[in-house]
Each structure stands twice: as structure tokens, then as C-alpha cells.
Amino acid sequence: MVVWLVGEDGRRIRAIDPFVPTCYLAAPPSIREHVFRLLRRASCRISTREVERYELGAPCPISVLEVSVHAPAQFSSLTQHLIRACPDAQFFHVDVSLPQRYFYDRELFPLVHCEADLTAEGRIQSIQALESPWDTDYGFPPLTIMELSPDSPSPNPNHGGHGSFVVRMDGEERLLEGDDADVIQRLNQLLVRQDPDILLTDWGDSYLLPRLMIMADQLRMPLELNRDPHRSIGTRKPRSYFSYGRILSHAGARILSGRLHLDRHNSFALAETGLAGLIEQARIAKVDLQQMARTTTGTGITSMQLETACRDGLLIPYRKQEPEAFKSARELLQTDQGGLVFAPIVGYHEQVGELDFSSMYPSIMVRFNISPETINCPCCRDEPAARVPEIGHHTCRHRQGLVPRTLAPLLDKRVRYKRLMAAATQPAARAVLDQRQTALKWLLVVSFGYLGYKNARFGRIEAHESVTAYSRDLLLQAKEVAERQGYRMLHAIVDSLWFVKPGAVRADYNRLAQEITERTGLSIGLEGLYHWIGFLPSRVNPLMPVPNQFVGLFDHGAMKIRGIEIRRSDAPFLVKRAQAEVLRCLSQARMLAELREQIPQALEIVRIYRRYLHDGHATVEELAITKSLSKEPQAYRHQTLSMIAAQELLARGVSLQAGDTIHYIITDADAAYLPDRARAVAGLDGTWSYDVSAYDSLLLKAALVLLTPLGVTATSLNESTAGC
């Protein structure tokens, strides 16, 4: 295993650790004989021994053959060969990435502060961590960063608008211009001279590095992106995948050796949690940083579970095979219900308190011991306390499950970060702590989804169902406690509840939270007290409530906004800005009566924006609509605006896949010639104009959703803000 170390003297050292990965297989003697014959033909040293190991939840161990591969580089091909040759054998530990296995085995993690003994040739004699991944007060490692970006006006350089390259390091910015040879030569000089530890790019995976590699290849020039001269640049193809009901695209990957390549436009973790959050996730998940940056958060939580399994000596199955137990369709209807939602009471309300259960689902998993092997265990079938509310499952009362064992320290660490944040006085330190706790929040969020995810190694649908059954019960308990004290529930959604009670102040809501915590055994806190909050109606039917669509003004002046244009990625910036201004205007009010007094000013804002649109002043940046392709471009049947823009891009040779994001302007929504209806932003020249009516309609909708509950109708809004 190649391990890169930063010495105390600042030297970057390439070290080799003689790591021997193992896998296990269970098979009858005849198949084992075949395995031995295959192993004797292997081109590297292999050792085997008979051992006994447990499968997750099994009462007795099974006898398995442990196969140790003394050349890690051959581990994957060898195990795949065995799997193909022996389809009737059961394999374990074969498809866990080797860097992760190395971290588990050596009790290390990415960017760990460690102590290592090396030979003169750089061979690691011993290596041990000097810190724990559960520490909260670790420092940022002394890594140097070089930034590389395209100098392109296009929102996505893959869609057109190719330009030169911009390099930033130590506060200096350089533009790499000239012909291709000049660019490669200058970049190589900078890389060798500055020798950065991290190459932080914009569009590096999909555009910059592929383009540089093609340029260097065509010129037959070296490209010094890798620090490790023994390795080539690792590549992974782009792909589309489903996540939480949406199709997303992954731009592939360009992985460097001896240096970290992080692409700001191809990393959920980096975008959501910043570099501090990404490092936090990599440390506790024990997934190397380049992988963690590009993978789903679920891979992180899976890695934590795999480590728990390895530590406990459990076998990690090659593919999840255990299907759901048969249940009647009636039982299925009862068990497979998800979280509980009480539709909101539409309209604006004042003096409302919001209470949120803290990390509700993972807390349920820990508190009620929900894990694949603890659900419907044989030992607790008759214990009433083990019964999951409403549904027929039960959980084990005797042995803590793998999932709770994995999640408990994660929940604890997040609580510690939150306490540190509350005590932090420096904004920079507070920001880092916030990024780290957000990183943990995401791991906790996906831990629930992964219980039911098809490819989750330790998932089981009955465990997933049990979590939601408990959550429904707990939400009802919270409601009961509050209503018994005279509170009225306005809205509840899974783990959040909104209450109102005339005259109740912060201390009353805190007391309520305390009582609910005592009753349910799960921590619930006061998210905030609102001067006013508006639960906004359906745009189709103004009488219909819509869960999780609201705007509220907290008593500390901040606003909480969900489900409207300002939060949506597909709304044009102009519409978002107009909606933000209307909200700012409304936020001047502290009470409902004052809110109504703000209506004339809000209408004036809308009028000004409409005038701006009609006068033709809006810019591309203000009008661009961003949409994600929900399927492959060829699979669309209807000529939607997104499809028209996608077809324009395809015609220009741009490669698109499901989940890709495209940007377009509505040019003439009703044009008979379909390509005239919308234009891709990347292809815009000086010959375009926008469809005033289409954008005007979007603007009015964004205003109306806020103002309808205050008595403004579509007609009155249109008439009172026309004035053009």
C-alpha cells in the first residue's frame, strides 16, 4: 500500500506499507479443492487457513477459508476470478476498497496525525495514529492548495464557451494563455515549482483535466499533475444514478496519486460542508479524501458500518441476498408508511413555536436498537417492550445491533460540536465547527435511507419500516403532550412540529420541549419562536395546504423559508430576487395586522420588477433557468423547454446524460418553430431576446404564493402591479 506522509520537517514522503488484504469463502470441499487449484496458479504469494467467523446476526460461527493476498494490487482481479470460477461459493470481504481495509486494519484514517518508523527505502516498519477520529479539537493539516479554473463565461464550460485557464496559489492569480504547448509547459512549471498537496478545481473532472490530458497527449508532452511518478492518472467514466427519487449525474473522476484532486463542481460533500466538512467525513468514515469528495454520503456511512463489522470479526457478504420476509399485503400497507405529516393550516399565524426532534431517525435507531440483525430476533419475540408500535415487528432487547453501535458515537460527536459552536467566540472557528457538524448531519441523514437502500450492505427493509413506525408514534406523543397543555398544532412533518398558544413565550416552549423529551426519551428542542409564519397554499387550489411550504420570521430577525422559488434551483435569479425583496418588505412587520399593512409596499416591488422586465433590461444571468435532465435526452417524448435547450446543445456536439444540469432562457414560449421557444445559455450570442410574458408570469406566481393568504388574488395582483 502506498502511503503519503508529511514529515515534521515538511518533506512529502512516499512510503510503502506491506499490507496483506484477506477475503473469505464458504463452500463445500469439492469447491474448495477447485479454489486451491486456482490459487496455486496465481502469480503472487497467497496464503490460506481455515477459520471460524460469524455472519451478522448468526447464532453460530461458520467455517470459512481465509485467503490472504500478499500483492494488494492483484487482490481485486484475483477475487473476481474466484467469484466467476466458483459461483456456488459464498464470498466475504471481497469488494471493500483496499484503502478502506487498510485504514480499518491499521486503525488509521485520512489526514491522521501519526507516528511512523520507516526504513531508508521508505518501507513502513510501524505506524500508529496519535489522535482519534472522534476527537473534536484536531487541527487542519499543513497542506498547500493550488486552484485551477476555466476562464469561461459559460455556467458550464462543457456546454461551450471554451477559454483559457486560471491558476491561483498563495493569493496570486495567473492566466495561462497562448497555444496548447505554452499552457501545458507553464502549468507543468507551476506544478513542479509549487508542488501543491491539493489541486482544487472548478470542472476539473469533466472538463479541465480531460482537456489538459488530451492537449498533452496530442503534443506528446508530459503532464505533471501526479506527484507520484509511478502512477498514471486514475479515471472513472461519467454516470447517472438515482438518489432520493431524483436522477443525478456524476461527472466521472480524475484521481491523482500523491496529490489530492478535488473538483468543486463534482462534490456534494465539498459543496455542502466545505473542505472542513469533507475532511471530517473522510476521517470518521475512513474513506480516502478524493473518493469521499466524489462519492455519495451513503458510502461514508456504509464504510463506518463495514469498519464496525471488521472490528467485531464479522463477515462482510459479497452481495446482499437476504430478501424481505413474506407479509400479507395488509401488513405491507400498515408497515410501509413513512413519516407522519399533518397538513398545515393555511395562512399566516403569529407567535408560533417550532419544535424539532434532534437527529430523530438515527436517534430512534440507537435508542430502540434498530439494526438488520436485531429486527425480529428469535430471543425477544414475546417481550412486550420489544414490540415496534403499530406494526408486527420487534427489536432485540439483549444485544446491541451493528447500526446502533456505529451511529451512537456519531450522534455524540455532533452534540459535542454543537456545544463547541455555541461556546465559540471567533467566527472563523465557529464556521469550521459548523461545517464539521453539518458533515456529520449528512451522514446521520443518510443512515436512515441506507437501512432500506437496495445496495446497503447492512440494510433491511423491516428495520427501515420500524424506524418510521417509531417516528409516527413519537410524533403523536409529542402532539398529545402539547395539546394537553393547551397548545394548538398548526403543522407537523416527520420530526418537526409547529405549535401556537396565546400568550406563550420562549420559556413556555422550552418547558414544553423538556416535557416532550421526558415523555418520548428523544431529545427535542425549540428551533425558534416566530413573530409570524405563513403556511402557503397550493398554487393550483388556494384552499389546499402544502406540507413544508412556508415562510416565517423568527423573533431574532432571521427568516426560515421552505418550498418557494427563493429556495428552488430552477427559478430564474430575477424571480428569486423579487421574491426576496417582497419577503424583506414583509419582514418589517411583527404582527399579522402589520403584515397586512405591508401589502401596498410589496405590490410596489412587484410593479417595479415587472416594469424592469417589460423594458427589456433583464440580463442573461437574471433570466437563466437551471434544470436537471430527468432522463437521457433521447428518451424525452415531449418538446419541453429543457428538451429544446438540450437538443440545441446536443446539436453542437455537447455530450449530455440523465441528471446533467442545463441552463436556458425562454425566448418565445409559444413559438410555432420549437427551437425558437428556448435557447441554451452556453450558445447565446447577441441575437436573442427574452419572452417578457413568460417571465412576467413566473414573477407573478412567485409573489402570489406569498400574498394569497393575505387576501391578494391573481387578478388584483396583476391589475395593481401592471402600471407599465
Place this chain on the structure above:
Amino acid sequence: MALVQQQAIEFLFRTEDGGAVIDAPRHLLAALRQSAVSTDQPKGLVLLSGPPSVYRLGLCAAVDRALAGEPVLYLAGANVFDPFLVGRLARASRVASAQVLQQIHVSRAFTCHQMVRLVTDCLLSALRTYDARFVILAGPLDTLYDQSVPEPEAMRLFRTMTEALQDMAYQGVQVLCVSPLAPPESGGRSRFMAALRAQARRAIDVCEAEDGLWLHEEGGPEPKRWMIPRPLWNRL
């Protein structure tokens, strides 16, 4: 058991020229019994393939059997089991939803390995437990199209699964396999459908047209063709 009495769900199967092809069916569920899942014929594998709407046909078949008081095993390979449709069909038959829902026993497989394990290791004991003779396999190929499973492995799993299904057919179990057509990106795996068809005692193709859903069966003494009118289908 109760038959559908509501006018809305009554229809006749018609040939292309409008004539009735099969005498007996006077409503959708009974029609399906006659076409896709005939009870008076030898047991074996029946394949119903076409657009994703075949899943709804499969559920109709399950409800039809459950209405007759027969236990049904429903193996859902694409998480397509819709208990609300079952409820609607039960109510249309003036039978309590709960009664019908209780007769259908469901297990969901989210990966091809789970699906194969379900068919090879769990199905026989479930047939005994519930005293069932009728199995619906909904979307068995969907899980095999998963690109994260190497094609040779998917092929091996497919063979294992179909061998187990054939064994079951020989033992007198009736299996209705409901499968949409292979997606364009399925590559070599698109052969699974042809292989499944070759093993089926009856293969019924479903296609959607403006006027309704057409069911077409080759083989036998003469090809058969039935139609479910669009207004009726849309109400399901």
C-alpha cells in the same frame, strides 16, 4: 366469489374487427383469468410482457385469485406492488379491501441476488406456509438489468432463477411472470426476455394503443388477441 357488478368495470374482449373472442369474460378480472392466468389449463409458467402497465395487469390477476379465496404469493422485483390498486379492485367487487389484502402475500426483492434467493430458497416454503399454488413474479428481470452487477453474474443468476421456476412448474405451481420490456441500455441482458419467453408455456404480449390495451398471444392452435378499452383501463 363476488364478481364485479359495477358498470364501469364491465367490458367485453373484442377482436380487431369488434367481435367477441372469448365468451365468458364480462369484466376485467374474469377476462384476465381467461386470457393470462387461465385456471383450467395445465400448470406452468405464463409470461405477460410489454409496457410497464403489465404490472397493473399482474395485480389484477392477483386480486382475481384472491377474490376467489385463493392465497397468492406476489414477488415484487421492482417495488411495484400497489396495495391501493388492490383495494380499489376489491371495493369494485364489493368485497372488503382488508379481506383481499390478507390473501396476497408479498415479498419485495431490491437486488437480483435477493430475487434469486427468494425464488430458489424461500418460495417453496412460502407456498407450503400459505397453502398457495399461484405465484406472481413481478419484474424479475428488472433487478437483473442493474449495471452494477457484471453481465456474466447476471446471466448465471438468471439461469439459476429460471431453473427453479421450471422445477416449480413441474410440481404443479402456476407462475405468472409479469415483465416489462428490456430498457434500451440493457445491452446483452435484453436476451433474458427471449430466454424467459422460450421457457414459458404461454407468452402474452401487451401493447398500448390509443383505443386501449391489446393482449396478443402466439402459439397454440391459432393466435389470440384481446383488447381492454382505454376508458376502462384508465379507471384502474
